[in-house]
Amino acid sequence: MSVHDELTRIQRLLDDLSRSVSRLEQQAGSGGLEVRRVRTDAGHLRESVALLREAVASPEAPKRPDLVTISDAPYDLSLWTDSDDEGLGARDRRAP
Numbered sequence: 001m002s003v004h005d006e007l008t009r010i011q012r013l014l015d016d017l018s019r020s021v022s023r024l025e026q027q028a029g030s031g032g033l034e035v036r037r038v039r040t041d042a043g044h045l046r047e048s049v050a051l052l053r054e055a056v057a058s059p060e061a062p063k064r065p066d067l068v069t070i071s072d073a074p075y076d077l078s079l080w081t082d083s084d085d086e087g088l089g090a091r092d093r094r095a096p
Contacts (some may be wrong), residue, residue, distance in 0.1 A: 003056050004056070007049065007052065007053050007056065010049055011049060014042070014045055014046050014049060017042050017045075018042055018046075021035075021038055021039055021042055024038070025039070
């Protein structure tokens with residue numbers, strides 16, 4: 001079977017599960033924590049299958065950003081004359 005066929009089959013099974021949970025809610029009541037958890041888990045499965053269907057529909061891998069080469073040459077020290085040493089304060093003052 002193809003991936004599309006498998007996803008369609010899973011969707012049908014999830015529809016059956018949803019109908020079964022609805023019948024169970026009618027018989028057991030929808031106020032119990034257990035029934036709400038089953039309903040929530042079935043909803044999560046439905047969302048996961050939808051995400052999987054989207055991923056299969058667009059198989060393009062995320063494009064990796066272009067790499068930027070950083071030179072090993074030292075920076076011009078005049079760029080840093082107006083900045084403080086990180087975490088140490090200004091050069092002409094003492095730390096408290």
